[in-house]
Amino acid sequence: MLLWINGPFGGGKTQTAHEIQRRLPGSVICDPEHAGFGLRRMLPPDLRGDFQDLASWRQGVVEVLDLTLSKHDGDVIVPMTVTDPDYFAQMIGRLRELGHDVRHFALLADRETVLRRLRERGLGHLMQYVGGKDAPLRSESWAVQQLDHCLERLREPEFAEHLWTDHSTVPKTADRIAVLAGLTLTPNTGGALRTRLRQAKVGLKHIRFD
Template identity: 75%
Template sequence: MLLWINGPFGGGKTQTAYELRSRLPGSVVCDPEHVGFGLNRMLPPGLRGDFQDLAAWRRGVVEVLDLALTRHDGVVIAPMTVTDSGYFAETVGRLGELGHDVRHFTLLAERSTVLRRLRERGPFHLLPGAGRRTGMPRRESWAVQRLDHCLERLARPEFAEHLWTDRTTVPRTADRIAVLAGLTLTPHRGGPLRTRLRQAGVGLRHIRFD
């Protein structure tokens, strides 16, 4: 089974993916973003853009996830924002056409909620003078620029199932996905502090510098 977790940048996709992995024995996270960053690094800086516009990214994601789903005996989790319906058909849709059990979920939240999460993402908001002009680092500023577009596009029916996350936690979002996908998670362990530390660790491991 493939769990594709969609949503705006800063919407909680990666945190939810790793919460699921920690409570779903045998599962793995396969992040399609890695394919995109690799392709961009191959290009001269002036030619780099949205890697989803590269047909090689869309084909590569399908090939890699098809291999993982065929050879790995466990659930595969892919956290990735896709807002273009054509690209969605070429990736998520194509994997379903190949015969895989694909479950797609879009995490949504109010604009103010996502903005707050972006400002708090990673350790940079703790540093003096970080993001002085915008209140956040460059990558998060780019995510803000794309936020309205993401929220408008992802609210469309073709990107269901929609899960609103404003008034819930990452563990509860993972619980909801598991119920909808017919999966059984191990109990969530640890209090609020331990949960925050674990999520901070996930955030640190996924800081991008390019």
């Protein structure tokens, strides 16, 4: 089975994917961003745009996920924002046409909730320490620029199943996805402090500077 976890940038996709992978034996995370940023770096700076607009990226994602689903004995988890219906069909729709069991979930939240999460992830805590707890996010932040568009598009019916996460923790969101997909996760143990440390580690590993 493939679990595609969609949502706005800063909406909790990566944290939820890692929480599921940690508690679902045999599962793996396949992050299409790795291929996307690799293709983007191949281009000269003046040609670097949204890597999702590259047909080679979309085709490559399908090919790699098809191979993984066919050869790997376990579930596959994909944390990736996709808001273009055509791109959605070219990847998720195509994988379903190839016979794979693809479960799609869009993590949604109010705008202010996502903005708060963007401030908190990665280097956000350091920025707040330097600039104050009410320090605004940089207006040029690509994630913030895309936020309203993402929230609007992902509410559309073709992007169901919709999961609202404003009042849900990452472990609880993972539990909800597992139930809807008919999967059984191992119990979430370790306490709140260990959970926060684990999530901070995931966040630091996914900081990007380009």
